[in-house]
Amino acid sequence: MASLRIAVDAMGGDFGLRTTVPASIKSLKRCSDLHITLVGERASIENELKRHRRADLSRLEILHADDIVADDDKPSQSLRDKRASSMAVALEALRDGRVSAVVSAGNTGALMALSCMIVSRLPGVRRPAICAPIPSMHGHTYLLDLGANVDSDPANLYQFATMGQALSRVVDDLDSPRIALLNIGEELIKGTRSVQEAAALIAADEHLNYVGFIEGNALFSDRADVVVCDGFVGNIALKVCEGTASFIGRLLRERFHRGIYGRVAGLTMGPLFNAFHKKIDPRRYNGAALLGLQGVVVKSHGGAGVVGFSEAIKHASFSVRRDLPAMIAEQLAAHASSKD
Amino acid sequence: MASLRIAVDAMGGDFGLRTTVPASIKSLKRCSDLHITLVGERASIENELKRHRRADLSRLEILHADDIVADDDKPSQSLRDKRASSMAVALEALRDGRVSAVVSAGNTGALMALSCMIVSRLPGVRRPAICAPIPSMHGHTYLLDLGANVDSDPANLYQFATMGQALSRVVDDLDSPRIALLNIGEELIKGTRSVQEAAALIAADEHLNYVGFIEGNALFSDRADVVVCDGFVGNIALKVCEGTASFIGRLLRERFHRGIYGRVAGLTMGPLFNAFHKKIDPRRYNGAALLGLQGVVVKSHGGAGVVGFSEAIKHASFSVRRDLPAMIAEQLAAHASSKD
Numbered sequence: 242m243a244s245l246r247i248a249v250d251a252m253g254g255d256f257g258l259r260t261t262v263p264a265s266i267k268s269l270k271r272c273s274d275l276h277i278t279l280v281g282e283r284a285s286i287e288n289e290l291k292r293h294r295r296a297d298l299s300r301l302e303i304l305h306a307d308d309i310v311a312d313d314d315k316p317s318q319s320l321r322d323k324r325a326s327s328m329a330v331a332l333e334a335l336r337d338g339r340v341s342a343v344v345s346a347g348n349t350g351a352l353m354a355l356s357c358m359i360v361s362r363l364p365g366v367r368r369p370a371i372c373a374p375i376p377s378m379h380g381h382t383y384l385l386d387l388g389a390n391v392d393s394d395p396a397n398l399y400q401f402a403t404m405g406q407a408l409s410r411v412v413d414d415l416d417s418p419r420i421a422l423l424n425i426g427e428e429l430i431k432g433t434r435s436v437q438e439a440a441a442l443i444a445a446d447e448h449l450n451y452v453g454f455i456e457g458n459a460l461f462s463d464r465a466d467v468v469v470c471d472g473f474v475g476n477i478a479l480k481v482c483e484g485t486a487s488f489i490g491r492l493l494r495e496r497f498h499r500g501i502y503g504r505v506a507g508l509t510m511g512p513l514f515n516a517f518h519k520k521i522d523p524r525r526y527n528g529a530a531l532l533g534l535q536g537v538v539v540k541s542h543g544g545a546g547v548v549g550f551s552e553a554i555k556h557a558s559f560s561v562r563r564d565l566p567a568m569i570a571e572q573l574a575a576h577a578s579s580k581d
Numbered sequence: 582m583a584s585l586r587i588a589v590d591a592m593g594g595d596f597g598l599r600t601t602v603p604a605s606i607k608s609l610k611r612c613s614d615l616h617i618t619l620v621g622e623r624a625s626i627e628n629e630l631k632r633h634r635r636a637d638l639s640r641l642e643i644l645h646a647d648d649i650v651a652d653d654d655k656p657s658q659s660l661r662d663k664r665a666s667s668m669a670v671a672l673e674a675l676r677d678g679r680v681s682a683v684v685s686a687g688n689t690g691a692l693m694a695l696s697c698m699i700v701s702r703l704p705g706v707r708r709p710a711i712c713a714p715i716p717s718m719h720g721h722t723y724l725l726d727l728g729a730n731v732d733s734d735p736a737n738l739y740q741f742a743t744m745g746q747a748l749s750r751v752v753d754d755l756d757s758p759r760i761a762l763l764n765i766g767e768e769l770i771k772g773t774r775s776v777q778e779a780a781a782l783i784a785a786d787e788h789l790n791y792v793g794f795i796e797g798n799a800l801f802s803d804r805a806d807v808v809v810c811d812g813f814v815g816n817i818a819l820k821v822c823e824g825t826a827s828f829i830g831r832l833l834r835e836r837f838h839r840g841i842y843g844r845v846a847g848l849t850m851g852p853l854f855n856a857f858h859k860k861i862d863p864r865r866y867n868g869a870a871l872l873g874l875q876g877v878v879v880k881s882h883g884g885a886g887v888v889g890f891s892e893a894i895k896h897a898s899f900s901v902r903r904d905l906p907a908m909i910a911e912q913l914a915a916h917a918s919s920k921d
Contacts, residue, residue: 432731432813457819473773474813477818482821484800485825
C-alpha cells in the first residue's frame with residue numbers, strides 16, 4: 242500500500258493540542274505507512290510533543306500556522322480573516338497535493354466554507370454536505386446533511402442522495418444502497434413541499450434505489466443505507482440521538498449506585514457496558530465526511546477525545562485509499578449524463 | 582372535585598378498540614369522579630365491552646359514530662368527508678359542552694384540522710401546536726411544535742413560546758419557566774433566518790424568560806422548561822429520541838442473552854430495567870396537548886397500549902381540572918396587551 246500523508250488541524254476542537262497530538266501519535270503507531278502533518282502554532286505543538294518523548298515521531302512533521310479559527314467565527318469571517326489559521330493552512334496543503342486529506346475538530350461552518358474556497362467543489366456539486374454513519378442493529382446508516390447547509394431545496398436533497406449513494410458504495414461496497422428521505426410520516430402525503438418534491442426527483446432517477454420516506458424512530462432499523470435530510474434537521478437528529486444515549490447512560494449509572502440490586506448489577510454490567518458503549522458512543526463512532534469536495538476532508542466531533550479523534554484519522558485514511566472524491570465525481574457524472 | 586366527562590375516540594390508533602376500551606375502563610377504576618363517553622361504531626364497542634363483563638360500566642356511555650378517520654386521510658379530506666367519524670363526533674361533543682375533553686390516538690393531521698374547525702382556536706392564536714413533555718434527569722421539558730405545522734414562521738414560533746410558557750405554568754406550577762429555541766448551535770449566529778428572527782421576537786418580550794438557543798443533545802439537560810421549534814423538526818427530534826431509546830433497549834437485551842456475564846447481569850437487571858423503562862418509555866410518557874384550542878384535546882401515540890392510552894386520559898383530566906385553555910387565553914391576552 243502506498244504511503245499516505247494526512248494533515249491534522251492541531252488547534253481545533255474543545256481540547257485542541259491535548260487531543261490532536263496524542264491522537265496523531267496513536268494513529269502513527271497503529272498504521273505503519275501513515276505520515277501526519279500537524280498544522281498549528283509551532284512552539285505550542287513542540288511543547289505538547291514533549292509529553293511524548295518516547296514515541297517514534299519520524300513520520301510526523303509540523304506545519305506552522307499563526308492563527309486559529311474560533312468556535313464563534315462566522316463562515317464569512319473565516320474566509321475573510323482566517324487565511325493564516327491552522328484550518329486554512331491544512332486545507333492549502335491538501336489543495337497543493339502535499340497531503341491527501343485534512344482532519345479537523347474545529348468550527349464546522351468555517352471548515353465547510355474554507356474547504357469550498359480552498360479545496361473547491363467537484364464539478365457539478367451545488368452544495369457539499371456533511372455525512373456520518375449512525376449505528377444500527379446490524380451495521381450503520383449514513384445520514385446527510387448534518388449541518389453544512391441550514392436550508393436545502395429539493396435539488397440539493399436530490400444531490401445529497403447521489404453523494405450518499407457514492408459514499409455507501411465506496412465504503413460499504415454495496416451495489417445498490419437503499420436511499421430514504423427523513424420525514425414526519427411514511428405516507429406519501431406527509432411533510433413539507435421541499436421533501437415532497439425531493440421525493441419525486443429521487444424516485445424518478447433509475448440510478449437510485451429509493452425506498453421512500455422514513456421517520457425519526459426508524460433511523461436505527463436497518464431499513465435504509467442512506468438517509469437524506471436538510472442540514473438543520475440532520476444536525477438536530479444526530480444531536481438528539483447523542484443526547485438520548487448519554488441521558489440513558491446517566492440514568493443507568495445512577496441506578497447502578499443505588500440499592501443492592503443496583504450494586505450487584507453494576508458489578509456484572511461492567512464488561513457489557515463497555516461493549517455496548519463501543520457501539521453507540523459518538524466519540525468512537527466519530528468522523529463525518531465533507532462530501533462534494535475535490536479532496537478528503539473529515540470533521541471530528543468537537544468534543545471527541547483521543548480515541549474519537551484517532552477514529553476520524555482512520556476514517557480519512559480509508560477514504561483516501563478508496564479515492565472517495567473520484568468515486569463521487571464519477572457517480573455525479575453518470576447521473577448528469579443520464580439526464581442529458 | 583366536580584365530576585368530569587371525557588370523550589374517547591374509540592376507533593383511533595394502531596389497536597383501536599382493543600386499546601381504547603380497556604384503557605377507558607382502567608381510567609374509570611382509577612378515578613371515581615370520571616365519566617367517559619366512548620365514541621365510535623356502537624355494535625363494535627358493545628362487542629368489545631363483552632370482554633369486560635365484571636367491570637363497573639356505570640360511568641361509561643357510548644356515542645355512536647358511523648365512520649372512522651384513516652391513517653392516510655389528508656387533513657383536508659377529513660374536513661370534507663369525515664364529519665361522521667368518531668373523531669369528529671367526539672370533537673362536536675366537546676364543542677357543545679357535553680364533554681370537557683377529547684382523547685384520540687388517531688391521525689394527527691386530521692385531529693388538528695378537525696379540532697380547529699369544530700372546537701375553534703382561542704382568540705389571537707395563529708396556529709395551534711402539539712406539545713409533549715420529554716423526560717430529563719430531574720423532571721421534564723416541554724417540546725413544541727411536534728408536528729401540527731410542517732413549517733412555521735418566526736411569529737408562529739414566538740406564539741409557541743407563549744403557549745408553552747402557559748402550559749408549563751399551569752401544569753408544573755412554575756412562575757417563570759425557562760424558554761429556549763432548538764437550534765444547530767448555541768452561538769447567536771447559528772441557524773436559519775426563521776430561528777434567528779424568532780429569537781429576536783422572544784428575547785424582546787419581557788414576559789418570557791428566554792434563555793437562548795439549545796442544541797439537540799441538550800434537550801435532556803434540564804436547562805430549559807420549554808423548548809420551541811417548528812413542527813417538522815420537533816416531530817423528528819421526538820421520534821429520534823424514541824428510536825434511540827428503543828435501539829439501546831434492544832442492544833442491552835441482546836447482550837443479556839449472550840455469555841455468562843450477560844445472563845448474570847440480565848437476572849439482576851430486571852428490576853432496574855423496569856424502573857428505567859418507566860422513565861423513558863414513550864408509551865408511558867404519553868399524551869401530547871393540542872395547544873391553542875377552545876377546549877382540551879389530547880393526542881395519544883398511535884402505537885400506545887392500554888397503559889399509555891390511560892396516561893393520555895389522565896393527562897386530559899389534569900388539563901381540564903386546571904382549565905388549561907383559559908390559562909393560555911389569559912397568557913396570550915397579556916402578551917397582546919403589552920404590545921399595544
